[in-house]
Amino acid sequence: MSAILVLVLGLAAMAAGYFLYSKFIAEKIYRLDPDFKTPAHEFEDGVDFVPTNRYVLWGHHFTSVAGAAPIVGPAIAVIWGWVPAFLWVVLGTVFFAGVHDSGAIWASVRNKAKSVGALTGDVVGKRARSIFMIVIFLVLLMVNAVFAVVIAGLMMNFSSAVVPVWGAILVALVIGQMIYRRKMSLPMVSIVGVVALYALIGIGPSVPLQMPAEVAGVSGNAIWILLLFGYAAIASLLPVWVLLQPRDYINGLQLFVGLIVLYGAILLLNPSMIAPAFNDNVPAGTPSLLPLLFVTIACGAISGFHGLVSSGTTSKQLNKETDARFVGYFGAVGEGMLALAAILAATAGFASLADWEAMYTAFGQGGVNAFVEGGAFIIHNGLGLPEATAATLLTVMAALFAGTTMDTGLRLQRYIFQEWGEIYNQQWMKKPAVATLLAVGSCLLLAFGAGGADGSGGLIIWPLFGTTNQLLAGLTLLVVTVMLVRLGRPMWYTLAPLAFLLVMTIAALLIQLRTFFDQGNYFLLGLDIVVLVAAILVALECVSALKRLRNEAPAKQE
Structure with missing residues (x-):
């Protein structure tokens, strides 16, 4: 099949989702109010609470939630064939992710910008809050520790990306x-930022910076990880307008430039989908498509991490409540477009089926490498850009998204420790510097404690990221659903995705439980049991909360 047809169908479905479905959800279900005073105005402090232009905030939100996961997940999941991956990315983006992300922003904004974890205690109950906080901590620990390994690996393997990334x-x-001090126009700032960023990408191959394999007995990979956490710690303490917002905004623009380049190359080259539509010849040891497809793609369709960003940083910067539709739902569409690009690069970016099969020799293969190599092949043959330059462009794209997610993730982890300080009345934990040190320390403990001297410990628990992340999405949808029931509004638009996620998550956890037992991996086996128990408790909390609310009168409409 022509990759152009797949591209057009995917983009058309996502456009319809934004212009039609998100409008219905925003106006009829969430009933977003342009006159509601958002926490960004109510608690404006110039650090975390900052009323922000919706385009700039979209850039922050989108690049924070995107990361490398919507590239990695879909580019691995095509091992089952491109059709299942394509369908779940498109349908998940339209009916799951957009509703989830915009709903998390709305729920937080209506509750003084509380994080969805803290909000759970008020909306559902203290038991649900305790479960939520554990799941949130695990997800953030995985994201921060693993993305540091991903970025370090990219810079070790692609020295041409070091200059543009930093x-x-x-x-x-x-x-x-330029935006906040000089008050320059956003279009001019955007042009300057994109030109500067792509100038760095052009310079990168000419000035490759290679970290030595070992420095004073420490591996180069470990040094990059330490530098990344040092940077992320500083970034998490700076006011959002100084670095977080502008970095995310410019990265959001460069993604669209990158997508235009990749999509444009597809239109000019018109490659065929080399990979099978449904792959019956999967490598030995590949798990079943159902339910593993959904937890493998994860962020490419719906992600619980988005709820953390929506309620952790985005809700504190929302200028008008109606901006939640553009920032949240369209942010999910942006991630869906990135996941679609990953699918096309990983299935149409190879000269032959044999070349594709050589990349996918086992489950878990492909990922970023398939995206970079496949995308570079398409860009080189479609636009004539040197393959090394194309590979650098895509590598920088992946690294920058992983970096912005790590920036936001560490800030969110700092918020979690501060919220624990609030919940358990520990004043010392509420201090930003102390909470940041605790966040960095827990990540480094996992990275080097479990992974040894190279700092790759996050990869050990990564196999559980998909299931834990989907469970987190279910928890967020639970909070939103309970709020809707209390207000007497239709709940099926959030309850149906919630039920689907819980069923798939519990099924996937049971399959992984058997796998870890057969492998003798008792560490992951124990962790899987913890997440499985949490998933079952979430299901019970759903039933209990909704049953209880059926007998209560709806709250006054807002």
């Missing part, structure tokens, strides 16, 4: 000053 931080600092 140079993007300087560009973001300048952009922040």
